[in-house]
Amino acid sequence: MEANGFIDEWGPEKIIIIYDQKTKTKGIVVIDNSALGPGKGGIRLVPDLTVTEVFRLARVMTWKNALAELPFGGGKSGIKGDPKGDKASMLRAFGKALKSLCPVEYLAGPDMNTGAEEMRAFVDGAGNPKAATGKPTDMSGLPHELGSTGFGVAESTQVAAEFAGIGLNGTTVAIEGFGNVGTFAMKFLSEKGAKIVAVSDSKGTIYEPNGLNYDELMKTKKEKGTVLGYPSGKQLPTADLFGLDVSILIPGARPDVITEKNVNNVKAKIIVEAANIPVKLESEAILHGRGVTIVPDLIANAGGVLLSYTESIGGTKEQAFSLITERVRKNTKMVLEKAKNESTAERDAAMSIAKERVLAAMAKR
CATH class of the missing domain: 3.40.50.10860 (Leucine Dehydrogenase, chain A, domain 1)
Structure with a gap:
């Protein structure tokens, strides 16, 4: 089997x-x-x-829920x-x-x-x-x-940008995927001053070096069914997004989009994994070796499960977004600092914390 x-x-x-x-x-x-x-x-x-x-x-999800300190397996x-x-x-x-x-x-x-x-x-x-x-x-x-996952991605991205010493204001960002996660990540990052220069969907990538306007792109997607109808910028194949010259890359759709075939094209200094497992582990190792900061999916996209937890205990939207801000920011900082202090990859740092928590729970059974 x-x-x-x-x-x-x-x-x-x-x-x-x-x-x-x-x-x-x-x-x-x-x-x-x-x-x-x-x-x-x-x-x-x-x-x-x-x-x-x-x-x-x-x-x-086993590791993500453990890292988010939630009573879920x-x-x-x-x-x-x-x-x-x-x-x-x-x-x-x-x-x-x-x-x-x-x-x-x-x-x-x-x-x-x-x-x-x-x-x-x-x-x-x-x-x-x-x-x-x-x-x-x-x-x-x-x-x-409500956009909880995209909100968490934006919070995590801000912490990573500050940790790297570049901040978000005017910093160039490319986002793969313009569904629930990608749209809200763009919305909240734009509000934080980031310059979103490229967004992709299944039909292709729109690249506008001067920056894409969130409201205009949402209108385009709604009217034309694709980001490619945006009034300015250059239309590129979907896969070309990963090789664009940007500071921050946010893969936010399917798994395994950055592999040994395109990892050497990646120019971003920071990758925030909005999708689950978007970068092959071997490619993460190559990027880490090049000094690229990677915020693992386990941390970056925990906004959705934190919203779910709040719902499960009868909480409000405001309580959920407050919890997302607190947990995602804290955990992003904790993992980036641990990785730096121990000279290890960010995923390894996150995994060691998650495994410790799950092991402790397994021992109590």
């Missing part, structure tokens, strides 16, 4: 394959490690989903399907199949191609409003459409 290659001392504890005959919904759930609490992680909906991808993302799930299909039916069927698991063993949430309305359908299927976070506000939810 595919899973045999990645079972280790941390997990995964459970891999569940779901198939609903009525809706033809195919799904995967991975509960990686529940020492700190129920497996927490979102539901992505993509046509090319694999067990390996879901496991890797669940493992990231690591989990992740996904539906293998067309994001343009009947998402409500798929999510409802998926929720029904996971009724016995949620929220005691697995707590769902939004992820790629799923949002508040999909969480409504999921908890309807599961028969329990507590089966997922990221629900609509009329269900006392705190939807990810």
Whole structure:
């Protein structure tokens, strides 16, 4: 079985394959490690989903939740399907199949191609409003459409820029992906004075050395369905974004976008991992060797799970954003300082803290 290659001392504890005959919904759930609490992680909906991808993302959640000091373990799930299909039916069927698991063993949430309305359908299927976070506000939810992940990315980026001695004001930034994370990262970074010169989506990259206007780009995306319709700047292939001459690079879409094939094209001094596992580990090592500062996904994109935690305890949007500011800034600084003091890679510094916390919880079982 595919899973045999990645079972280790941390997990995964459970891999569940779901198939609903009525809706033809195919799904995967991975509960990686529940020492700190129920497996927490979102539901992505993509046509090319694999067990390996879901496991890797669940493992990231194990470490991310530990670093964020939350009472959650690591989990992740996904539906293998067309994001343009009947998402409500798929999510409802998926929720029904996971009724016995949620929220005691697995707590769902939004992820790629799923949002508040999909969480409504999921908890309807599961028969329990507590089966997922990221629900609509009329269900006392705190939807990810509030921009929590992008907000956290902006906070983390600001700390990294200050740590590198360049600050954010006028500093050039390129953002891969203009979905929920990318749009809000751009919004909050622009408000902090950063100069966003490039943004990409699945159709391509728009590069404007004089800086892109957030409101204009949002209008363009809404009207034309792509960032490429922006009134000025140069249109480039999507992949060209990673080689642009910018100070800060923010990969914010799919995993493994910076690999041995393009790592030598990267010119940025700082990389903030807004997406989960966007840089291959071997490429992270090469970049570290070149003196590039990398804020790992475990720290940079924790805004989403911090919002989820706030929802799970009945908190408000204001409390969530306050918690994100405090935890993300503190943890970014802690990891960057630890990496510098110990002459190690940022991911290694983050991982050593996370493993220590999970090990301590496992020892108490």
